[in-house]
Amino acid sequence: MINLYTAWISMLLGSVAGAVTGMFFYNKDFLGGYSSWRRRMIRLGHIAFFGIGLINLAFALSLQALGIAQTPAAASYLLILAAVTMPLTCYLSAIKPYFRNFFFIPALSTILAIILFVWRMYER
Structure with missing residues (x-):
């Protein structure tokens, strides 16, 4: 269940991050221009909120769809760690x-979370 919350919080943060930085993207020299390292990292951070959020959402919904009652704790925590550390x-x-x-x-x-989940999925 915590991964479901993590997913939606991550997508909310991605929306806020996109809205804030989007206000300045009209300026072609913003953060050093379109291809600058800084601007690319800002864009990647914004998208990382959504990407890792969607992985957390898929994880939570897959557990439910597959009827896996006991959440694989290590995989769950690793995905939460990824949701925090990738944008950061x-x-x-x-x-x-x-x-x-x-x-x-x-x-x-x-990577480890997905491996643990797939292992757990085939273990049942």
Whole structure:
């Protein structure tokens, strides 16, 4: 159930982030121009809210559809970790490129969560 809340909160934050940055995107030089590192990271952070949010939503609905009563806790927490750390890493990387070195955290969290879920799905 927590992944369902995480999904919708993530999509709300993605909408807010898109609305805020969208107010400035008309300026072609905003954050260094369309192809600048900063602007790309801001766009990726905005989309990450939706992407990881949708993965959390799919996870929550799949548990229900497959009748898996006991939520695989590790997979659940890893997806929540990814929902927090992917946009955070994107926005921090826009401020200071050093933070790009931490993209392995949300990426690995997502990969491991999906592996655990698929394993649990075929285990039943």
